[in-house]
Amino acid sequence: MSILYLLAETAHGAEHGEGVERVFPAFDATYFPSQLFWLFISFGSLYLILSRFVLPRMSANLEHRSKTIVDDLDAAARLNDQAEEAKQSLDQSLAKARSGARETVAKAEAEMAEEIAAETRKTDAALEKKLAVAETRIAEVRAEALSNVATVATDATKAIVTKLGLPDATGEAEAAVRKALAGNG
Helix, strand or coil: CHHHHHHHHHHHHHHCCCCHHHCCHHHCHHHHHHHHHHHHHHHHHHHHHHHHHHHHHHHHHHHHHHHHHHHHHHHHHHHHHHHHHHHHHHHHHHHHHHHHHHHHHHHHHHHHHHHHHHHHHHHHHHHHHHHHHHHHHHHHHHHHHHHHHHHHHHHHHHHHHHHHCCCCCHHHHHHHHHHHHHHHC
C-alpha cells in the first residue's frame, strides 16, 4: 500500500513541477545500473551456491534413495520367489505326509480287521467247544432224568395201585410206564 502511495506522490509531484527528490528510489533511472549490477551479483552467487553445493547434494540424496528403493524391491522380489518355492516344497511335503498317513491308516485297519477276525474265530471255536460240552451234559442229564422218570413213574404207579387196594401188579406197571415213555420219547 505504501508503494502505491509513493508512486502516486511521485507522479503528482512530477506533474506540478515539484522537486525530483520525491521519486521513489527503486524507480529512479539513475539507480538502474547499480540495481542491475547487484541483481546479477545476487542471482549469480545464488546460482553458484545452488549449482555447486545444494543441488549436487540433493541429487546425490535422491539417487541414493532411488537406488535403495530399487535394491529393496529386488530383495523383496527375491524373498517372494524364495517364499513361493518354500510354499511349494511345503505343499509337496504335506501331500507326501498325507499319502503316507493314509497308507499307514489303511495298513492298521487291515491288521486290526485281521486280528478281530482271528479273535472272532478263536472265540467262536471256544464257544463251539463249550456248546458241544454243554449239549453232551444236557444229553447225559436228560438220559439220567429219563431213566429216573421210569423208576419214579413205576414207583408212583405201584403206590397208587396199593392205595387203591388193588393186587400188586409190579410187572404190569413197569410195562405200562415203558410203553408210555416209548410213545412220548
